[in-house]
Each structure stands twice: as structure tokens, then as C-alpha cells.
Amino acid sequence: MVIYGVALLAGCMLVGLVIGDVLGQLLGIDANLGGVGIAMLLLIFVTGYLKSRDHLPESTESGINFWNAMYIPIVVAMAASQNVAAAFSGGMVAILAGALAVVLGLAMVPLLTGKRVEDAMPLDARPVSPAQGRTP
């Protein structure tokens, strides 16, 4: 059933967020440390396990794939609800500080990526699994 997929996704999210919260508390910070990332790993492992046991029928998959496909529209809604006006009325200090951080961050991507190896090949250049074959 489709709801199984949605519930699986929701369960991974909640467990991940709880772990992230506990991690944050252990380190004494008032924030969730990587809860979403942990939830992503959980989803990868749990669905991988279920798939290997053949317990992941197509209808369950479609519950996850729906939210996967809603990602870009949700991001567009997120962009439309950003506080853009405040960002650009903060004055030159804010604009320059933010811009410099972006420029330096982007410039360092090739430095840390290093030379092209097998795992740094463009996605187009290799076989794509069905779940990844989303055309945006």
C-alpha cells in the first residue's frame, strides 16, 4: 500500500530527528545535529534491506517516490517564502559577508574534489538505477 511507503519515510525521518536531537544535547548545543542526514542513511539501509528480501512492492515504493518527485516543487515554494527583502536591506556588511562566503565556498569545491576518479564521474556517464532516473 502507498501509505506503507509514506509511513516508512516518516518513520525514518522521526527516528533520524530524534537521534540528531540527542546528538545535539550530548554536545550541549541547541540544535539538531544531522538528523536529516541520519534519516537519509536509515532510509537507504531499510529500503535496501527490504528490497533484498523482496518486501518492497511497487505500491510501497510509490509512496516514497511521490515525495521524491515533489522535492523540486517544494523547493520552489521554499524559495518563494524566503525573506529576500530582509537579505538585501541588511546593508553592505551583510551582502558582502554572505557573498564572500559563497564565492570562497564554491571556489573550494574543485580543490577538495581533486582529480577525476571513478566515483567523481558525471552521473550521465554511468548506469542509472531506476529510482535515480528522474528527469527534472
Place this chain on the structure above:
Amino acid sequence: MNDSIMSLLDKYHLIAAFAVIGLTMFISHWMSKHLTANRLHGSAIAILIGLALAYFGGIYTGGSHGLADVSLFTGLGLMGGGMLRDLAIIATAYGVRFSEIKKAGVRGLIALFAGVLVSFLAGAVVAVGFGYTSAVDITTIAAGAVTYIVGPVTGATLGASSEVVALSIAAGLVKSILTMIATPLVARTIGLDNPRSAMIFGGLIGTTSGVAAGLAATDARLVPYGAMTATFYTGLGILLAPTVLFLGVRMFF
């Protein structure tokens, strides 16, 4: 008649948001195909339209949620809010092979620390350049350049003034918005077309909304890799900025 339609849209705000975003996607994909010959991604145009609408919404209402503060469009706030965004980000991990993540794991971790440090330094240098001399002010503005959540949390911990906290939030918002716009434009130049560089990009830039939208506008298949590292970034920033990094700043000021 008009009033009743308005109150209906207001009542069913999330449904109205689905319709509005669907229309935006349609228009931007049409523009991508017919005006830019597919050179500029439809998703990138949609995000730009979203940001432009958010700007006018913010100017028009004086609120802090862009277009979502306009009563007709309140559903955008729910649809694009943290809850559904995180759910969708997690869903993108479905179908990702763990081996890909493991291969870039160490570099992703290095990128996380380097990203927090470089953003903090960028913010600190700019703050000093504009004549700030108190260690608390410099640290708060610099923390804002990490993300717009790290800034105010750091400011609150260190007891910064509300003007400086507002500046740090603005710096973080600028970073997030510029990332959304700049990423698809420079993706080819910086080699952002594979899982490894996407994980490094997520670690270096870190601001979740910026990374999420920037990668969506570049290649949606890269989203899970970038999001994976970016999700640790704000926590790491909150851990480092008011502590180690503040002590570092205080050595000089």
C-alpha cells in the same frame, strides 16, 4: 463573489499553493524550452521566479516569509517550510547507493569543517573591514555568514546587540539566496556533476535551503549527496562558532 473566492483560497491555502507552484513550474519549463533553448534549467527559472516573488511579497507586506505573508499565498509557507522540505530531502535518498556516500565520506567531513571555517573567516574579514572591533560583534556577523541559524544562536549565546544579530541573519540569508542563484551558473566550472563533488559542495556551503535549491536547479540527482553533508553543517557551526571560533577571534580583538 470576489470575497468568497478569496476566503476559500485562504481556507484551502495548501491546495492553493500546490496550484500556484504547479503553474510556476509550467511557466518556467515553458520559458526554459522556448526562451533559453533548454540552456537554463526549468527548475532554476522556477526558483528565480520564487525568489523574485518572495522579494515583492516581503516589500509589500513587510513580513519575513516572502510571498507566504500575502494572505492568498500562506500555503507556500507550509509547502516550502522545514517539515515538508526535510521529508522531501529524505525521500531523495531513496535509490542512492551507500557505497557512493562512503567513497566521498572523508572528503565530505573535511569539507564540512573547511566550509564552516572559510565562511566564518569571510564574515569576520568583512566585519573587521567595516570597522567592527568587538570580538562579540565580529563573531556574531561571521557566524551569520556560516548560516542564518548559526548567526542568531551565536549572538544569543554571546549576548550580541539585536542590530548585530539582525545583520548576521541578513548575511546568512544573502548566502543562502546567492547559493540558489549562483550554483547552476558555476556548476560546470567547479565540476559539480558527480556525487563526490556534490557531497563536498554540500559540506562547503552548508546552508540547507541554499544547497537544496542550488542542486535542484543544477541536477536533481545530486540532491541527496549534497543534502547529506549539508545537514550536519548548521549543527557543526553552532558547536564551533560560539566556542572555539569565538576564542580565536578574541585572540586578535
